[in-house]
Amino acid sequence: MKTKILFSIPLLSSVAFACGSYAAGPFPTHLPSDPQDKVQIALLLDTSNSMDGLIEQAKTQLWKVVNSFNDAKRGGRAPFVEVALYEYGNNGLHIGNNWIRQVEPLTRDLDEISRELFAFRTNGGDEYCGAVIQRALADLSWDPSPRTYKAVFIAGNEPFTQGPVDARQACRDAMAKGIVVNTIHCGSREEGISGAWHDGAALAEGKFLSINQDKAVVHIDAPQDKQIAALGIDLNKTYLGYGVHAKEGAAKQMSEDNNAAANAGAGAAQQRAVSKASFNYCNTSWDLVDACREGTVKLADIPAAQLPEAMKTMTPEQREAHVKQMTETRASLQQKIMTLNREREAFVAEALKKQAETTGEQTLDQAIVATVKGQATAVGYSFGQ
Template identity: 30%
Template sequence: MQASRIIASSLALSIATLAGASRPVVIGSCPPPECIPQTADDQIIQQTCRVEVVFVLDTTGSMGGLIEGAKQKIWSIATTIAQAQPSPEIRMGLIGYRDRGDDYITRRTALTEDLDAIYSDLMTFEARGGGDAPESVNQALFEAIERFDWTEGDDTLRIVYLVGDAPPKMEYQDDVKYQASCKLAREKGILINTIQCGSMSATRQFWQEIAQNAGGAYAAIPQDGGVRQIATPYDDQINQLSTELNNLMIDYGDRRTRTAQTVKRAQAAEIADAAPTEANADRAAYLGTASGKVTLYGEQELVVDVTDGKVKVEEIPEDHLPESLRGKSKEEIKTIIAENKAKRDAINARMAELVEQRRAFLREASDSTDDGFDAQVRASIRAQAARIGLLIPEND
């Protein structure tokens, strides 16, 4: 796996300047550890990098191919981001948009680290409505900039992907026009990348202008999204191990927390049942990354929290334990946790091997001329991540 080019000269210069400081230095962007100067007098405080992405998807009748492609590829896109060094926190959000007079104008899913929530909402999107070419692009774009809780700071990469085949409807008098939204995006440090499905010339002009005005990139893809899903000999084994891992979770906490975790486990099971085999394997690969831990474990998971030292078994009230552990001694609970962790470690080790073999298979089978939705997202986000010092491998 080849790494992308290391750091722009300006970043290298800024870090070199920091090397002379004798006070603690907070690094706003996130250079690779080997590029951070270390001296006896320097105390380097590495801030966590974040990548926040909101997909703004046209969900009108002509967009069925793209929507299905997004359902298939959202996990592999997240995995690509998660391969960055240093490992970032990842939050994604979602807007589906149509036009006035349709079932809805926009539907939003808030920015979250729990990508199961994003995927569950994405699975409900269907291509319907529309009819006349222009759509409510203006409203969707404004909401993407103003209705999400974007993280501030130079260590966060904030990106909107506007994906559609029709231009904005400009005659609505009470709309915030795209020019104003682009200005707001620049002020907030949000990049807007535009991906045009199909070849409508009017759309191309708007999409190029939006990307240019908001510091993003423009790309054109086939009307159907151009997504290729490749089955591998490893998918079924990976998915079986993922199911086994999910069944080992031990949730604890107060009633609200346990209820939320129960809902999350049910959501994960529904995804496993509904998603294509290849998408499930992509999901398992993402959950195996450092960035995927929130999606995998949720709010409170006993084995992880005890292992990480976040909680001691002796400190957990009896009524915060799951039913299966109530009435057991503290030593019995510790033994159960240790045995559970050993099973997880074995599963994770085997899954890591299979995921790497699958990745190599996909690299070999991939077409270098791929111009689909997911390929364009990877290309742009790889280049833009370098702005905050994140290095994403080229062929992943």
């Protein structure tokens, strides 16, 4: 059986906007572009046969992995998360590239990562762990700062050492760049050790984990779930599309809301809403609120033809007031979601603990969330309310 996956994969204050001085919500006082507060996670997913269960976990639990950094701080500052996505081990890819395809480079466009995950289709192939790790090291714009948490997650059940590239050397190369490689074996721990998955993690100061890739992700129902999901939809009303990407961005946002809602049993809608309540959900390329918040545009410089329909006939002062109103409304909704989510986390914590004690098995999100928190702590981050 061929099953492998590499998955690797805030905060009230006031903040100055290029469009004016707006009241802020759950955003840090520094702009997220600060290189000192960056997290980079590479997700290299094997899309060979028998991977359907694990890919389903990846689709629905991406948001939970990103959300693990919502309460992270270092020196009072919160990090932003960049995610890269690869697929490998699929005969539908090109043999000249060792059956590897870069799906997305390191990006903050979480809707695009989600869209690509839902588009994955499995197919038989040869899985080369060393080759895909090597590609991720060479292709991606890894931050050189030792203060940046940089991690790769690779999982599967075929031998780790398959393929034309020395997987152990690839892990050594990663460590030389300050990139942690975590290996996740889909199957028993003993089989993973015999397949050299433990070796890869040891060489790159990562963590060796084993999961049941076919275990369904069980969502613990909580009283706050419906309200959190509903508030996540309400957030969409505060988005002000501008420029050439406005229509595409709004459509993609709605599409991924629908994908999450279709996986409500795994808690995807609730987790996506929490992601949308943090600054890690960022749409500066098409949304005026995000673009003004991060100073990537000046409202006065945008031609009227590129503004939302309702803003085209407004005076400059009315436009400023409208963007400010949407900013404040979004901040209020985000704060409500974060408050409800803290209540929800307290409700489900004991249930999840008992579940793990009963089965002794982890799902993909549980394995990754625990690992990233431990490793990010090593570079100075603390996690808590």
